[in-house]
Amino acid sequence: MPDHDAIIIGGGHNALVCAGYLARSGLDVLLIERRDFVGGATATEELFPGFRVSSCSYICHLLQAKVIDDLEMRKYGFEVLPLDPEPFQPYSDGRRLARWHSLERTQEELASFSLRDAAALPEWHAFWRRAASIVYPWFLRPPPTREQLRASVAGTEDAAFLDRLMTVSMGELVREFFEDEAVRGSFLQVQDVGDPEASGGAFCYTHIRCDAFSRPEDVGIVRGGMGMIANSLADSAREQGVQIRTGTIVERIVMDSDGACGVVLDDGTEISSKLVVSGADPKRTLLGLVGPDRLPAELVAPAREMRTRTSYLKFHAALDRLPDFSRYFPDSYDPRYIASMKICPSMDYYAKAWHEAATGRPASEPVMEVQIPSVIDDTLTEPGQHVMSVWGLYAPVQPQDGDWDQLRESVGESLIDVLCRYAPDLRDCLVDWSLFTPADLERRVWLTDGNIRHLDIVPEQYLDLRPMRGWGGYATPIEGLYLCGAGTHPGGEVTGACGHNAAHAILDAI
Ligand SMILES: Cc1cc2nc3c(=O)[nH]c(=O)nc-3n(C[C@H](O)[C@H](O)[C@H](O)COP(=O)(O)OP(=O)(O)OC[C@H]3O[C@@H](n4cnc5c(N)ncnc54)[C@H](O)[C@@H]3O)c2cc1C
Structure with a gap:
């Protein structure tokens, strides 16, 4: 008999979410994290004596309400403190643009730059809510193809909207809504697509703006730093029987003729399991923990080409x-x-x-x-x-x-x-x-190339093309090996969605 039902590699927040769901469904789960503490990019560290910081991620805006509630995170210490304004933008000439919770108050600030821009703010919000309302329904489900996305709005006014959303650049959109250059700078955000004039920038930014559907009480600064997200998930998972081993490096994934069946640690210890789930990034998992020599030949080049x-x-x-x-x-x-x-x-x-x-x-x-x-x-x-x-x-x-x-x-x-x-x-x-x-x-x-979302969120790595074309989702082409981290749909940010979706894909498959 294998030592465990599932071994989860890495203790990032997605891995902890996945572990929590699997354990709640009765699986015996061992989670192995390399560092001495869980969280990965969702951590609080005492970087300077007497000063504790959220060392990587710093704002909680996309963590899914379903995950928070299902895994009872608030019971285990998760607490969010609201920000208002969010953000305030200073300009070197002394002007400021503060975006308050109150629409009217923000419009008053905008009016000192441009009356037209102040009037456009509700339309800007409506644009992003409309975009997110097309993409967000897939957040906690397997990734949709472009065709499925189009089919979901076929015959409605959103069909033409989606066609434009998929190709328009963030630069073009910002110029369309706002006339003042300082205001445009404040509202421009291109994330991983980077180039303000690149096609698809707005489509990928919709991932971020899915936070239009986050509960207000889940958006803000996490009390105690982002590590409290990981700590509450870890405590919740332990309560369900998950074993969490920190300070332990997985050297490679063990495979037999039936597929993945365990891991080898860096001290040579072998631990067996019915299935293996990796919360490490896809490149590290496929090219490192599996290795090019054991990957199906047709995956080696696409794995190397994944964009980071x-x-x-x-x-x-x-x-x-x-x-x-x-x-x-x-x-x-x-x-x-x-x-x-x-x-x-x-x-x-x-x-x-x-x-x-x-x-x-x-x-x-x-x-x-x-x-x-x-x-x-x-x-x-x-x-x-x-x-x-x-x-x-x-x-x-x-x-x-x-x-x-x-x-x-x-x-x-x-x-x-x-x-x-x-x-x-x-x-x-x-x-x-x-x-x-x-x-x-x-x-x-251990983020490949320091990539904060495991893989760039760009059109060719978004939705069903994440982590790669021809294989969107959680079950890898290797039997028994799953991915649960930010390199899967819906992507990076502290969402818990990748871990949630991976756990459900696993539970559906076994
Ligand atoms: C600088 C920075 C700023 C960010 N800001 C925000 C923000 O403000 N808001 C937001 O929502 N998101 C933000 N993000 C993105 C977000 O933090 C990540 O996308 C998310 O935390 C990824 O979580 P994960 O669980 O998928 O993976 P990770 O957090 O990357 O966890 C993977 C874990 O696997 C472990 N691991 C890897 N290989 C092995 C191995 N062989 N053996 C054992 N363990 C292994 C690693 O040590 C790590 O702990 C930021 C990220 C960074 C880096």
Whole structure:
């Protein structure tokens, strides 16, 4: 008899979700995580003594209500604190654009840039709700083909809308809705597609905007950092009997003539199971844990070609006081207003950041999503001290000039310089800082090429083409081997959906 019904490789949040569902259906599950703690890219770490940070992901916006409720996450300590505004954008000339929960309040802010743009805001929201209402119904189901998606809206006004959504660029859309360049910069977001003028940018961005269907109480900053998502999932899974082994590396997947049947650890220990589920990324799983010599020959080239080219920076700082943003809020200055900030003053600024990275250079002026969660969450550091993080867009996987170890310091310093345009006293507040480059993200989390979503979410790796053309979903072409991580549909972000869908695919199959 095999040692376990299922072995799950990796302890990312999706693997924990998958483990929780399998155990609730009566399977005996062993989950093996390489690091000493679970969570993968959903973790809280004490990066500087006395300062705890969400080391990779930092905002909870797509975690599925069904997963939260089914796995009773709130019972195990998961709690979300709301952000308002989300985000606030400072401009170096002293103007600000804060996006409040209240539509009218946000329109008032927009009106100081352009009355037309203020009037367009409800239509912008309606556009994304309409887009998400086509894609979101598939979030917790196996991935649809383009034909299935089209069939779901055939004969309705959404048919022409979907045709356009599939090809329009984010740049074209933003220009269509907004006239002011500063406003356009604020609303432009291209994620992994990167190039604002690339076809399909809006289609892939719909993945992110599926958060239109997240419950308001599930959107915001996680109290205790993102690691509390993983910890609550792990506690919930343990309660259902899942064995979780941390600090243990799976070296390879064992296969016999019937398919996957266990794993070998890096100390040579072999553990058998009826099936193997990998929460590691698809490239690492297929090319590393299975290996090109044991992969079906026709999969080797497509596995190598899976796209992991879009990369980002993650910057962390420990602060002994808050940087001064008061010039942006002359009337009243509630520190919570600066919990979430975006820096992207124009579309040209965004395009430059992308094109520099696409040609092998770290963005000299990155687009930034800045977070100071400690103004809302008092568990991260001592009173009066703060933690700040920046998600920086974009960075090449392999820099053209030198390697990331040589570039880290100067790239981090220039990122601080850019931030100082908005908060001139920032350097006086810094206790310490650290920059995670794509190479660091790979080293720390074992994300191939530091890819934050395991594979780029681009048209050719979206929906049924994820992880690859001809094989969308969770069961790999190797009998008994499944994927459950962000490289599967619906894709990266902290959703729990990949783990949920993989577990259901497994339960349907056995
Ligand atoms: C810098 C950054 C910022 C992000 N920001 C956000 C955000 O704000 N909001 C959001 O929703 N999403 C964000 N994301 C994306 C999101 O965090 C990821 O897409 C998601 O966490 C992936 O989860 P996962 O469970 O699929 O895989 P992972 O979190 O990648 O987990 C995989 C796990 O497998 C383990 N592993 C791999 N190989 C082995 C092996 N051989 N043996 C044992 N263990 C192994 C790894 O150590 C890792 O713990 C961000 C990601 C990054 C990196």
